[in-house]
Amino acid sequence: MGEKSVGGAGGRVSSPRCVAIVGPFASGKTTLFEALLARTGAIARQGSVTAGTTLGDASEEARSHGMSVEANIADCTYKGDKYTFIDCPGSVEFLSESDAVLSGVDLAIVVAEPDEKKIPALQVILKALEEKRIPHFLFLNKIDKATGRVRDTLAALQPASSVPLLLRQIPIWKDGVASGYIDLALERAFVYHEGEASTVIDLPDEEKARELEARYSMMEMLADHDDHLMEQLLEEVEPEDEVVFEDLGTTMRHCDVVPVFIGCAEKSNGIRRLLKGLRHEAPTISDTRARVGLEPSDPGTLQVLKTYHTQHGGKLSVCRVFSGKLTDSSVLRSVGGEELKPSGLFRMKGAQPIKNDGAVEEGDLIALGKLEEVKTGDTLGIGQAPAVPLDAPQPAEPVLSLAVKAAERKDEVRLSAALTKLIEEDPSLRLVQSQDSGQTLLEGQGEMHLRVAVEKLKGKYGLNVETAEPVVPYQETIRAGTELRRRHKKQSGGHGQFGDVALKIMPQPRGEGHAFSDTITGGVVPKQYIPSVKSGVEEALQKGPLGFPVVDVGVVLTDGSYHSVDSSDQAFRMAAILAMRDGLKECKPVLLEPIDKVTVACPSDATARITAIVSGRRGQILGFDARPGWEGWDEVQALMPESEVGDLIIELRSATAGVASFRRAFDHMEELSGKAADQVITKYGSQMA
Template sequence: MGEDRKGGQTGGRREGPRCIAIIGPFASGKTTLLEAILARTGAIHRQGTISDGNTVGDGAPEARDHSMSVEVNVAETDYLGDTYTFLDCPGSVEFLSEADGVLAGVDMAIVVAEADEKKVPALQVLLKKLEDHGIPRVLFLNKIDKTTMRVRDALELLQPASSVPMVLRQIPIWKDGIAIGFIDLALERAFVYREHAESLVIDMPDDEQVREVEARFEMLEKLADHDDVLMEALLEDIAPGKERVFGDLVDELRQGIICPVFIGSAEHGNGIQRLMKAIRHEAPDIEITRQRIGLDANADTTIQVLKTLNTLHAGKLSVARVLTGSVGDSDILHRHDGSESKVSGLFKLMGQQATKRDRAGVGETVGLGKLDKVQTGETLGGSAPAEQLYTLDPPPPVLALAVAPKERRDEVKLSSALAKIAEEDRGLVVSHTQDTAETIVEGQGEMHLRVALERLAGKYGLEVEKQPAIVPYRETIRGSTTVRGRHKKQSGGHGQFGDAVLEIRPLERGAGFAFDDRITGGVVPKQYIPAVGEGVKEALHHGPLGFPVVDVGVTLTDGSYHSVDSSDQAFRMAAILGMREGLPQCNPVLLEPIYQVSIFCPNDATAKVNAIVSSRRGQILGFDARDGWTGWDEVKAMMPEAEIGELIVELRSATAGVASYTKRFDHMAELSGKTAEEICSRFGRSQAA
């Protein structure tokens, strides 16, 4: 940056509404921080609490029941003449996909954290997501009133979670082991906390001046890594002007090359005012955000959809940010495929409340009513389709359940409700398997699926029965045989007669099924040969072990017919009878699906992960450093699908809740012995088609 930097020029107040994500590990105090901000800025009269269930955020019944955020909470407020929309994102890894759509349109993020070693891995996961999106961020070190750790030690603890330097902006003033206030290192001023009121400026305590000088110099050193002029001033022991310091803080925050750290207590409303003032003067605005995402400021109306909600009374609501232009009620918006959607209602959002308004301008974040075809992550255009700014890939699911309505008449209703829930929550995948006739709901963990089912019951009045998804076992044969299938029935009038000699043999793994014939002399007329093939295929639906049979070849070699009594049906039955007799003679064996699994975990948990994989009949292929992740490994293994079912529960338990994995089908493998016997006994008949 060097000589051409003009410190302070970028530090002035920016114009226009800001959109800010609040993100952080589970139970770090994000929703409480949002509540404190709303109280400090006058958007609400009194700060609510999670325990009392009266916060603006976490208004959904599921969030209140579990005392945790399960979806994005939206709230708008004004502060010193500027408008801010805060998007409070869930902290649990299981609900992290909620943040993906949000990060497509925010100016910056406030990362809420605490000095807790157990939460550092989760903090790294969240910061990595922000880094990958290029989102500028500040860290709010919460619960300063409860910490017993020096703030510099806390920063040393948290720094490995960030790929850029964490720059301490404030240090606490301690009295009898309690933080009673703070010193702002940029302003060089001291403040004393007041309960749910703005901090009071005081004279710098004499016994704090040495700490302040030392901490300020450390802050300046980190800023100087990207400013040669500041570095030269420090080397020559020249005190830099505040204008230069603030200019560096602003520039380096907006470029995402530092993460400034503020301290406070959201519960008591401490440190909120200084945080808001820093955001007001230093956070990027919509102009800078457009530059970051590569959007021309002169482009036609461009709107980014951040979140989808399906409300019982107002229908579908799309939370969206106006990046250029404006949008009003009844406006026509264009999707990327050229189709049109009409806005039916425009709303200001405050938690569960939506207040109607007429129009929204550049930078504003609003709810757009009944854009039925529009999905989270879409970029909408005004007079023409807009270029899509982001591609949001849903996270791979890690846990599955089979669900069915308790009342059979609710099957159609269940399908519709699941579709709406999955539309709101990108972390859910709903599918229907033909082999087992199951409706499968896949998600990001135990709590994630539990909340989804609670929404079905609470929002749509649907009670479901749930069970683990059926593993698609198969069976095959090791040996060969030749059998005769003969179907003869006489019941007055025309009878039934079919006679087929079948040669049954195993095929290579993965070959599937093959049928042919070697009929000569017309012993089985050509018109009946396809019926024999159909009978053979039908018999393979349910083999001697109780599962569908694969990798089998069958040849029709001989047979006989009756000129009057033979028919397609008779030869189909003859083939079925022949296969039922012949397959048990061919040494049938059970097959189970094997998946290639990649497990991602902090490297201090790799040994535990290897042990978990081995205990689940997994074959470890090896492990290596996870690409792009400092301090993480990727463990690769082959695992039976039956052992993957609740794998994520053990993995999360061993990794402070942050492990994840991906899987892909690799092959079917033979399974014998006691395990195979138990599977055949428990599941064989139920899996037969």
């Protein structure tokens, strides 16, 4: 039995399509990636994630953790059309990989499970697509494990999407298992054959009423965007097939609906129908070019979506060709007009580059070799004119830090180079040199994110790396003042050393910083030595009696004496240091800890748990409110000690099925006393500058 022809197919534009596969962690994205490649003949057989035989997730880190940790790319053809599929990580800790990729795709396939517990994670994915106005299908995976009506499942998933979910297929149940499906647009029934194409069957009599009800619901949703179709429904006129298919494609491309397909990627069920949906309804490169803001007449523009550092081929910049054609001899230009010449053009197969042997046309995804100065998100132009810059996503702010250093001093330069490469591959990693502790901090999106980064340093770059907790930048100040005099005198043959100073030390208002002045009269301390006294004071304040930098202290040089032969800059500097070290001990030193303002974003049903977690970490709850633009989410504001914020994200994610996030900013320093202060002094005092 033949299939209905798809309306508008004759005018369908054939151009390379770039499709991202996204979805929550463990929803089956990599398995769908494999199934699509196997069904199109790009790979000989479908690999298994559990067996470690997939084209995607080929890295040691991905396979050891059983999860995607970076984007994987592969080309294929289906019925003469070229496709590039990009399998993106699902964990919230690796979502920056998706953010960069989504800038250049035509469409996304969102893989979801019939599992209400994953709705918050699904919402995070869908929100990113909605904000970028990226058309998307939803593939309801693992339909063989679903219980209950699929329309009830969709109703449960709908709150995750601000765009209506449009059911395109309903399952045929046999003995409680989905044995096939009914396509509501084609009005045809199909039976699954594991690992093979589904076959058409006559629509079972017992399914006809259910099919009519589901199809009418689909038509009603389409009619919200088509007045002519609405009139036909009201007049009970059966619409033409061409109208239905045209509306399905148009509403999806305009992000008015999210078409929902069903299947089981592991068994390769529903894959061909998904491919046909892509073939007839997915946007073309011209649609995407308009979405990113390029003019139809643009002569040639590429954008870097992903950077790889391969073991033997060096740096690869994976680019979407929005317009123009590319050859080995093409001249590329940066936004600043700099001429760039890649070492070669490559196609990606998983994480492996393959030398390109054909023309590169608009719509293609191509890897450019050894463009050392180019980074992810950059725009490149083809030809003589500078590139017109396109928007590039900014990485999320880090939520966890780890101090890293080479286990052996001889590897410090290699470590620095490897960290630079890691950050080029994953811009959501950030490297910070702490001025307070001298530590090198690697900052990222969570515990697993940083763990994988360290594993890459060891596995990919052969570096033995030591890690530690970041040192919290505690400070100290004084509660009282004092006046004292100290003399530095030393005689050891020849010229000696003599410096004599009287200092008045007093507390400054919080946040005022240091102040130094003098009231010297009569030249008791010659003017040329006063800067040395100030230098000694500042040196002594770098580490106070509790072991931390001292802040908010005023010092006045009130008196002193000198020796015409033995006095020197060094002698007066040492006298000031002695006076400050002894004087600060008399000024009732007190520890200060940094307090951050923290805003936690979480699903509303977890808000009570989040406030309890924050309060349990000495946080002061300032309030909470609905998260703007996020249905069913809240934002909790609090003031928290930085020491408690350090690993906060681990507990937050544990309490929210992995989806909570937070942002923070330093707010103020606050006194810490008693046992808590003693513990800090014991633990950190000797480590501070």
